[in-house]
Amino acid sequence: MDKNIKYRNFKNLFFKGIVIVFTSVCTLPLLLVLYRIFKEGISAINWSFLVNLPKPVGETGGGIANALVGSAIIVLVASIIAIPFGVCIGVYLSEYRKSKFAYWVLLSVDVLQGIPSIVIGIIIYLWVVKTMGGFSAFSGSLALTLLMLPSIIKSTEETLKLIPDSLKEASLSLGVPYYRTILKVILPSGITGILSGTILSVSRVAGETAPLLFTAFGNPFMNTNLMKPISSMPAVIFNYAISPYEDWHKLAWGAAFILISVILILNIITKIAQRRWRVQF
Amino acid sequence: MASTILKAENFNAFFGKNQVLKNINMEIQNNNVVAVMGPSGCGKTTFVRCVNRMHELTPDATASGKIYFDGDDVYKMNLIVLRRKIGMVFQRPNPFPTMSIYQNVVAGYSLNGIKLDKIKRDEIVESALTKVSLWDEVKDSLHKKGTFLSGGQQQRLCIARAISMNPEILLLDEPTSALDPISTAKVEELIYELKKNYTILIVTHNMQQAARISDKTAFFYLGELLEYNDTKEIFTNPKHEKTQNYITGRFG
Numbered sequence: 001m002d003k004n005i006k007y008r009n010f011k012n013l014f015f016k017g018i019v020i021v022f023t024s025v026c027t028l029p030l031l032l033v034l035y036r037i038f039k040e041g042i043s044a045i046n047w048s049f050l051v052n053l054p055k056p057v058g059e060t061g062g063g064i065a066n067a068l069v070g071s072a073i074i075v076l077v078a079s080i081i082a083i084p085f086g087v088c089i090g091v092y093l094s095e096y097r098k099s100k101f102a103y104w105v106l107l108s109v110d111v112l113q114g115i116p117s118i119v120i121g122i123i124i125y126l127w128v129v130k131t132m133g134g135f136s137a138f139s140g141s142l143a144l145t146l147l148m149l150p151s152i153i154k155s156t157e158e159t160l161k162l163i164p165d166s167l168k169e170a171s172l173s174l175g176v177p178y179y180r181t182i183l184k185v186i187l188p189s190g191i192t193g194i195l196s197g198t199i200l201s202v203s204r205v206a207g208e209t210a211p212l213l214f215t216a217f218g219n220p221f222m223n224t225n226l227m228k229p230i231s232s233m234p235a236v237i238f239n240y241a242i243s244p245y246e247d248w249h250k251l252a253w254g255a256a257f258i259l260i261s262v263i264l265i266l267n268i269i270t271k272i273a274q275r276r277w278r279v280q281f
Numbered sequence: 282m283a284s285t286i287l288k289a290e291n292f293n294a295f296f297g298k299n300q301v302l303k304n305i306n307m308e309i310q311n312n313n314v315v316a317v318m319g320p321s322g323c324g325k326t327t328f329v330r331c332v333n334r335m336h337e338l339t340p341d342a343t344a345s346g347k348i349y350f351d352g353d354d355v356y357k358m359n360l361i362v363l364r365r366k367i368g369m370v371f372q373r374p375n376p377f378p379t380m381s382i383y384q385n386v387v388a389g390y391s392l393n394g395i396k397l398d399k400i401k402r403d404e405i406v407e408s409a410l411t412k413v414s415l416w417d418e419v420k421d422s423l424h425k426k427g428t429f430l431s432g433g434q435q436q437r438l439c440i441a442r443a444i445s446m447n448p449e450i451l452l453l454d455e456p457t458s459a460l461d462p463i464s465t466a467k468v469e470e471l472i473y474e475l476k477k478n479y480t481i482l483i484v485t486h487n488m489q490q491a492a493r494i495s496d497k498t499a500f501f502y503l504g505e506l507l508e509y510n511d512t513k514e515i516f517t518n519p520k521h522e523k524t525q526n527y528i529t530g531r532f533g
């Protein structure tokens with residue numbers, strides 16, 4: 001009897017040990033990556049790095065101001081398009097779960113999610129860049145929009161699916177019209193889930209490089225015109241990193257550090273918002 | 282004084298091809314409490330949901346025949362008007378989770394976009410919460426979320442939310458089945474109070490509850506209205522063998 005319990009305790013401990021070891025093995029590389037970026041990046045960062053434009057080869061110094069502004073513009077415009085569409089489609093999918101159309105929409109969303117981002121870039125190149133006659137910030141935003149949509153749609157749909165029907169019925173039974181019920185009861189009840197899906201998708205596309213190669217292209221100068229080529233953080237990281245110059249590598253680390261920091265901050269905001277606005281049914 | 286407020290005429294309801302209400306004929310008088318009873322699955326919930334047309338929300342759900350509310354055919358009435366005049370309370374308390382207690386009470390107004398000034402709103406909140414005898418318990422925490430309340434308090438909050446719209450009829454679908462005995466007693470007491478101002482249709486499985494609070498009892502069986510009479514009559518002298526079996530607990 002006693003022995004049996006000891007054996008069980010041992011099994012418990014053993015299992016716990018395995019879980020901890022596996023977790024550590026997987027987390028370690030992640031931490032190392034962060035450590036390296038932090039170590040190399042922090043020394044590259046100073047005021048002039050943030051507010052200056054890149055310098056030509058041979059000159060020292062130079063910054064990423066154009067890339068910061070470019071990424072902000074591209075991602076902002078992509079969000080402005082993707083969020084309303086994504087949330088609407090998510091609402092549709094959760095409200096009309098049983099319809100044939102919803103089935104096909106969901107299937108295409110799943111497929112869209114699996115399309116490599118470079119392919120999305122090429123498609124936008126063919127459809128938009130060629131049609132409009134040149135690279136542009138706007139076409140870059142469209143590429144990112146397509147990348148953001150699936151996760152916004154899925155997180156909206158999955159969040160709303162968990163909201164009990166009884167809430168909708170409570171609202172309808174008060175005589176509240178259907179559209180108001182969706183806007184004022186269902187969406188607010190799912191706001192945390194929708195928000196975290198959205199922020200996650202923003203932080204994912206903020207680091208996308210491939211789809212911007214054929215769309216936003218890049219620009220060594222400051223640009224705020226949506227119809228002109230524009231620089232972006234991932235693009236400057238790429239350009240600096242593949243260059244043969246030691247100092248440019250430094251700049252690449254600095255840019256990577258800033259990109260990671262922004263993503264980290266977005267994720268922390270999400271966590272805080274989730275705690276603050278937690279909805280309990 | 283006693284006029285008919287609700288009348289079902291040859292009413293049928295279906296889920297797809299499955300007929301769950303069969304030729305219901307029933308008249309309900311003003312300010313009566315009617316207990317709707319019968320074994321599980323006999324169509325009680327479906328019946329009350331037909332009265333405020335919540336039934337048609339279910340995909341494939343259809344109905345035929347007539348239900349009149351104050352002489353108007355409910356299927357010809359404006360849905361929004363109809364549902365404001367017929368309040369509903371569900372089996373499980375369902376306060377709006379994003380709203381405070383206060384906001385929940387006036388949700389019928391705010392969600393419908395009806396603007397009220399603060400004085401009027403405060404008045405409605407206090408009077409509705411007082412009617413459901415929740416005011417004293419929550420008056421200091423009106424701005425806490427409704428979902429923080431206990432189950433029994435939540436259910437009374439839902440009743441307050443329904444009556445704040447001044448409906449003429451209240452539909453209660455097993456309002457106490459998810460509550461503990463003390464909360465149940467409070468809700469029952471409340472229903473007894475509410476009867477002065479409202480006509481109430483209450484679905485219940487609880488004989489004592491039906492006997493205590495209702496004037497009339499409707500006994501449903503397999504989608505038919507087997508017996509509809511004064512509660513006293515049904516409990517002491519049921520006409521139908523099935524009714525007798527049910528109330529003496531031989532099936533349920």
Ligand SMILES: Nc1ncnc2c1ncn2[C@@H]1O[C@H](COP(=O)(O)OP(=O)(O)O)[C@@H](O)[C@H]1O
Pocket residue numbers: 296301319320321322323324325326327328339
């Ligand atoms: N959403 C639904 N879809 C299909 N059938 C349903 C649905 N709800 C209820 N039913 C069927 O309708 C019948 C009556 O159900 P209901 O009115 O809920 O009974 P009660 O409230 O008396 O227990 C049952 O046979 C049930 O299986």
Ligand SMILES: [Mg+2]
Pocket residue numbers: 325326327
């Ligand atoms: Mg029922």
